[in-house]
Amino acid sequence: MAGLIKREDIDEVRSRTDIREIVEGYVTLKSAGIGSFKGLCPFHDERTPSFHVRPQMGTYHCFGCGESGDVISFVMEMDHTPFTETVEKLAARIGYELHYEQGTGQTKEEVGRRQRLLDAHKIAAEFFQKNLYTPAAAPAQKFLGGRGFDPASSQKFGVGYAPKGWDNLLKYLQNKGFTTDELRATGMFSEGNRGLYDRFRGRLVWPIRGIAGETIGFGARKLFDDDQGPKYLNTPETQLYxxxxxxxxxxLAKRNISRQKKIVVVEGYTDVMAAHLAGVDTAVATCGTAFGTDHIKIVRRLISDDGSGGEVIFTFDGDAAGQKAALHAFAEDQRFVAQTYVAVAKDGMDPCDLRLARGDAAVRSLIESRRPLFEFAIDATLADFDLDSLEGRVRGMRAIAPIIAGIKDAALRPAYVRQVAGQLGLDIGEVQRAVTYALNHPQLSASQKAEAAEAERAARQAGEETEQRAQENPFEQPDMSDPLAKLERDALEIVVQKPDYLSVEQWQELATVQYRYRMHAGVGQGIIGAASTMAPVPGHAWVNTVRAHSPEEVHALIAQLTVAPIPARTVDQLVRYSRDILNRLFEQQITRQKSDLLMRLQRTNAATEPEEYRQIQQQLLELEMQRRKKMQGQD
Known part of the structure; x- marks a missing residue:
C-alpha cells in the first residue's frame, strides 16, 4: 500500500508545475493585467470571464462561483482524481520522483513503465485511426456510415480500424522501440507458440480513455463473417485497464456531468456516440461489464452526490437482457443519494437506432421521458406474476413491497401504496402493512448488514466530529457589506500578494492586529507564521508557506486573495495604496483599543483607583496620537 507523499515533495510538484499551462488545457485564458490571466470558469456556466489565474502565485479563483485553489486542486476537480493520484500524475508530467512517509509509492521505474504503456496505447490509437481511411477498411467505413456517423464524428471519438493480419500493430510498435515485455503488458496482443500476435484483427476499434483523456484500452467490433471471435472484444485487465x-x-462527458449534475448511462460505444451527437453530452457506457460499485464511486464524485440534487439516468434495450440490466442497476440504487431514472424507448430501440430512425430530437426526448427507476422495477417485478389470480397478486405485492420501502423520498411511498393497491385490486391497508414490514425487515445479507452498520457508525462519528469542529472553529463567511470586513480583506490581499512592500514597523503592527472575522484571523495567522520562517517575497514559496501556517478552512480564501485585482495601475500607485490600506487597518485597531479602554475607564473609580485611572488616560492619549499619525500618513 502506498504511503503518504512527503510534504516537501508535494510543495515541489506544486511550485514546479506551471498552473497556467495546466489550466489552458481546459480553459482559454487571456491577459488580465501584469502577471494575471482570466477566462470562462470551467466550474459553472458564465458569459463574462470571472475565472482568474495568477501563475506567479500558483493559484486560481473564480469571482463568480467562488471556486479557488492551486494546480493540484484544479486537476483534482477537473479530472475527478484523488489527491495522491493527482500529485503522482503531475510529478510524472515533470519527471519528478516522489518520496513517501510510510509504505511505498510508485518508484521512478514503475512510473516509467506506466508511461511506456500509455505511449504504446497512444501510438496504437493513431495507427488504428490512420487505417480507417484505407481501402481495406471499407467494411468499417460502411458500418459507421450505416449508423449515421460521418468522418468528423469518427474523428471526435477516435474510432479506428485494426487491419487483418497477425502482426500489423505488433511490427509497427516494435519499430517504434517497444520491447516484447512492454507489448505483452499492454493487453493489445495475444500469445501463442510463436510468440505475440495482434489481439484486434479486421475489426472496428474504439479507444477507451481514462477520465484524464489518456488511452488505456480498446474495444473492437467484428466486421467479417470469418471472424470466429465474439461480437465485441475488449482489452483484458492490465495495469492501465x-x-x-x-x-x-x-x-468527453465529465465536465458536462459535473456542471449539470446529471449522467446518462447507455449500453454501448455507438450509443455514446449517438447520444453526444444528439446533444446528450453527459452519456457514458460501461465496457463489457455490468454497472457496478466501482462505477458508482466514479459517478458519485462526478455529480457531487451529497444530497444537493443530481440525476442518474439509465437507458436499456426493451428486451429481456435490457430488463435484467435495469433490475441489476436498481439493486445498486441505494448506493446513490441522487435520484435514479430509467429511459426505455417504446419500441425498444437503443439511442443509436433511435437517432438513425427518427433523428437527434428523438434521442433527447427519450432522455426527457425518463421515469423513476423504482417505477420500472415495480412494473418489471409484477410482470413475473399471474395477476389474474388472487395468489399471484398477493405474491406480487410481497415482491414489490421492499421496492416501495426503498423509495428515497418517504413522502412518495403512500402514493405508490395506493397506486399498487389499485393496480392489484388489494386493500390499501394490506399493501401498507407489507411495506411497513419490509421497512422493518430489510432484505440484506450478513455482509451488507455489516457494511450498513459500519457506514452508519462512520456517518454518525463524522457528524459528531463535524458538529464539534463547527463549535470549536466557527469560520463564518465575512459579511462583505460590513466596511471593516472589506478593509480586512483588502489589507490581506496586499500582504499575500506584495509582502515585500511592508516595512519592519508595519510587520510589527500587523502581528498585533485582532481581526473581527475568524476567516481573516486564520489568514493573518498564516501570514505571521510564514514571515517568521522566511523572508516575505512574493511567489509560490510565500503562498505555500502562508498556507502551511494557516488552518485548512481558510486555504480557499488564501487562493482567492492571491488572484484578487489590486486597484493600482503603476508602481507608485501600488506603493501608495498599500501604505494607505494598511494604515487604515492599523487605525481601525487603534479605534478598537480605544473603545476597550474607554469601557475600562468608565468602570474605574478615579477616587479609589487613581493610579489605574491615570494609566488608562495615558494609554488613551498615546493611542490618539498614533491614530492621528496614521491619518496624516494617508493621502
Whole structure:
C-alpha cells in the first residue's frame, strides 16, 4: 500500500508545475493585467470571464462561483482524481520522483513503465485511426456510415480500424522501440507458440480513455463473417485497464456531468456516440461489464452526490437482457443519494437506432421521458406474476413491497401504496402493512448488514466530529457589506500578494492586529507564521508557506486573495495604496483599543483607583496620537 507523499515533495510538484499551462488545457485564458490571466470558469456556466489565474502565485479563483485553489486542486476537480493520484500524475508530467512517509509509492521505474504503456496505447490509437481511411477498411467505413456517423464524428471519438493480419500493430510498435515485455503488458496482443500476435484483427476499434483523456484500452467490433471471435472484444485487465472502473466516453462527458449534475448511462460505444451527437453530452457506457460499485464511486464524485440534487439516468434495450440490466442497476440504487431514472424507448430501440430512425430530437426526448427507476422495477417485478389470480397478486405485492420501502423520498411511498393497491385490486391497508414490514425487515445479507452498520457508525462519528469542529472553529463567511470586513480583506490581499512592500514597523503592527472575522484571523495567522520562517517575497514559496501556517478552512480564501485585482495601475500607485490600506487597518485597531479602554475607564473609580485611572488616560492619549499619525500618513 502506498504511503503518504512527503510534504516537501508535494510543495515541489506544486511550485514546479506551471498552473497556467495546466489550466489552458481546459480553459482559454487571456491577459488580465501584469502577471494575471482570466477566462470562462470551467466550474459553472458564465458569459463574462470571472475565472482568474495568477501563475506567479500558483493559484486560481473564480469571482463568480467562488471556486479557488492551486494546480493540484484544479486537476483534482477537473479530472475527478484523488489527491495522491493527482500529485503522482503531475510529478510524472515533470519527471519528478516522489518520496513517501510510510509504505511505498510508485518508484521512478514503475512510473516509467506506466508511461511506456500509455505511449504504446497512444501510438496504437493513431495507427488504428490512420487505417480507417484505407481501402481495406471499407467494411468499417460502411458500418459507421450505416449508423449515421460521418468522418468528423469518427474523428471526435477516435474510432479506428485494426487491419487483418497477425502482426500489423505488433511490427509497427516494435519499430517504434517497444520491447516484447512492454507489448505483452499492454493487453493489445495475444500469445501463442510463436510468440505475440495482434489481439484486434479486421475489426472496428474504439479507444477507451481514462477520465484524464489518456488511452488505456480498446474495444473492437467484428466486421467479417470469418471472424470466429465474439461480437465485441475488449482489452483484458492490465495495469492501465480495469473494466470495473472504466466508463467509455467519460473523458468527453465529465465536465458536462459535473456542471449539470446529471449522467446518462447507455449500453454501448455507438450509443455514446449517438447520444453526444444528439446533444446528450453527459452519456457514458460501461465496457463489457455490468454497472457496478466501482462505477458508482466514479459517478458519485462526478455529480457531487451529497444530497444537493443530481440525476442518474439509465437507458436499456426493451428486451429481456435490457430488463435484467435495469433490475441489476436498481439493486445498486441505494448506493446513490441522487435520484435514479430509467429511459426505455417504446419500441425498444437503443439511442443509436433511435437517432438513425427518427433523428437527434428523438434521442433527447427519450432522455426527457425518463421515469423513476423504482417505477420500472415495480412494473418489471409484477410482470413475473399471474395477476389474474388472487395468489399471484398477493405474491406480487410481497415482491414489490421492499421496492416501495426503498423509495428515497418517504413522502412518495403512500402514493405508490395506493397506486399498487389499485393496480392489484388489494386493500390499501394490506399493501401498507407489507411495506411497513419490509421497512422493518430489510432484505440484506450478513455482509451488507455489516457494511450498513459500519457506514452508519462512520456517518454518525463524522457528524459528531463535524458538529464539534463547527463549535470549536466557527469560520463564518465575512459579511462583505460590513466596511471593516472589506478593509480586512483588502489589507490581506496586499500582504499575500506584495509582502515585500511592508516595512519592519508595519510587520510589527500587523502581528498585533485582532481581526473581527475568524476567516481573516486564520489568514493573518498564516501570514505571521510564514514571515517568521522566511523572508516575505512574493511567489509560490510565500503562498505555500502562508498556507502551511494557516488552518485548512481558510486555504480557499488564501487562493482567492492571491488572484484578487489590486486597484493600482503603476508602481507608485501600488506603493501608495498599500501604505494607505494598511494604515487604515492599523487605525481601525487603534479605534478598537480605544473603545476597550474607554469601557475600562468608565468602570474605574478615579477616587479609589487613581493610579489605574491615570494609566488608562495615558494609554488613551498615546493611542490618539498614533491614530492621528496614521491619518496624516494617508493621502
Amino acid at each position: 480495469k473494466k470495473s472502473q472504466v466508463l467509455y466516453g467519460i473523458d
